[in-house]
Amino acid sequence: MASSLSLSVSVILLLCFAGAVSGQRLSPTFYSRSCPTALAIIKAAVTAAVAQEPRMGASLLRLHFHDCFVQGCNASVLLNDTATFTGEQGAGPNIGSIRGFDVVDSIKSQLEAACRQTVSCADILAVAARDSVVALGGPSWRVLLGRRDSTTASMALANSDLPAPSLDVVSLTAAFAAKRLSRTDMVALSGAHTFGQAQCQNFRDRLYNETNINSAFATALKANCPQPTGSGDGNLAPLDTTTPTAFDNAYYRNLLTQRGLLHSDQVLFSGGVTDGLVRAYASTPSRFSTDFAAAMVKMGNISPLTGTQGQIRLTCSKVN
Numbered sequence: 001m002a003s004s005l006s007l008s009v010s011v012i013l014l015l016c017f018a019g020a021v022s023g024q025r026l027s028p029t030f031y032s033r034s035c036p037t038a039l040a041i042i043k044a045a046v047t048a049a050v051a052q053e054p055r056m057g058a059s060l061l062r063l064h065f066h067d068c069f070v071q072g073c074n075a076s077v078l079l080n081d082t083a084t085f086t087g088e089q090g091a092g093p094n095i096g097s098i099r100g101f102d103v104v105d106s107i108k109s110q111l112e113a114a115c116r117q118t119v120s121c122a123d124i125l126a127v128a129a130r131d132s133v134v135a136l137g138g139p140s141w142r143v144l145l146g147r148r149d150s151t152t153a154s155m156a157l158a159n160s161d162l163p164a165p166s167l168d169v170v171s172l173t174a175a176f177a178a179k180r181l182s183r184t185d186m187v188a189l190s191g192a193h194t195f196g197q198a199q200c201q202n203f204r205d206r207l208y209n210e211t212n213i214n215s216a217f218a219t220a221l222k223a224n225c226p227q228p229t230g231s232g233d234g235n236l237a238p239l240d241t242t243t244p245t246a247f248d249n250a251y252y253r254n255l256l257t258q259r260g261l262l263h264s265d266q267v268l269f270s271g272g273v274t275d276g277l278v279r280a281y282a283s284t285p286s287r288f289s290t291d292f293a294a295a296m297v298k299m300g301n302i303s304p305l306t307g308t309q310g311q312i313r314l315t316c317s318k319v320n
């Protein structure tokens with residue numbers, strides 16, 4: 001009896017030790033003592049940036065997504081190219097497209113002034129994503145904190161792991177499953193396309209070659225997205241024509257009437273397994289809000305560096 005008790009105590013101790021070595025869990029109160037003003041600084045900066053340009057909220061949310069899907073949420077997306085690695089900013093899904101770096105840099109310098117080398121760039125992205133959604137009318141959630149920053153980045157992984165707008169439901173589901181996100185998470189997170197903009201080169205094929213598109217919607221978009229490929233590639237259109245700068249469920253209502261902008265948007269409502277969820281989010285905004293917030297927390301948990309792994313960068317665009 002005594003020996004089986006001491007055996008189970010040692011097993012518990014061993015498990016605790018293994019947990020400590022493999023890294024710590026993220027916590028919403030991670031900076032409560034080390035940098036109590038951190039969350040307020042980020043919120044104020046994001047609110048001001050979004051007030052100046054509403055699209056910035058969309059751009060900041062997307063930066064967090066593009067960070068998390070490539071080697072985990074470790075701010076690798078923010079690193080400029082160096083002599084030892086080619087970073088992620090030149091990868092296909094990012095080049096000429098991701099934005100928001102100036103806002104992140106400005107937040108980082110304010111945080112460095114308040115609490116030197118304490119708040120990671122990866123956590124700035126996670127909090128800025130939440131504050132962006134809130135600033136434009138969307139749901140809030142408690143952001144888990146304690147991520148650390150990578151010392152490397154990978155253009156190859158950005159090209160392979162970020163989903164392309166040409167994908168169908170099976171491939172989209174697989175891209176999210178590779179990050180341990182479910183099909184429900186995928187459909188809910190796609191609701192991020194309720195704001196922000198896309199370039200003509202990413203939806204031209206849909207306008208000219210697809211049939212599950214509202215004809216008036218296609219005609220209006222064609223005016224600013226001509227054929228052939230090469231002309232007007234960078235011309236922008238809102239991802240959600242109904243409420244372009246509000247974070248709401250209009251994205252899903254648009255899908256019901258074939259007004260999804262990207263191929264990867266409309267495939268979520270095209271007679272397949274995700275139709276039911278799209279209908280549910282279109283008719284019940286609270287269900288979308290709840291699922292979106294839960295999926296954001298899950299996405300923010302993708303392979304974080306914790307404890308003594310990685311570093312706290314002094315400048316988000318380069319390794320210390």
Ligand code: HEM
Nearest residue numbers: 058059062065097163164165189192196197198199202264
């Ligand atoms: C489901 C797979 C996804 C695909 C294929 C996809 C693809 C794209 C594409 C092609 C653009 C337009 C880029 C451009 O033309 O410059 C875009 C924009 C955007 N994406 Fe996604 N995306 C996906 C999921 C997500 C997720 C999970 C989020 C965030 C949670 C997100 C947030 C955004 C936002 C906010 C924009 C607008 C950014 C801006 O205006 O600066 N996307 N996405």
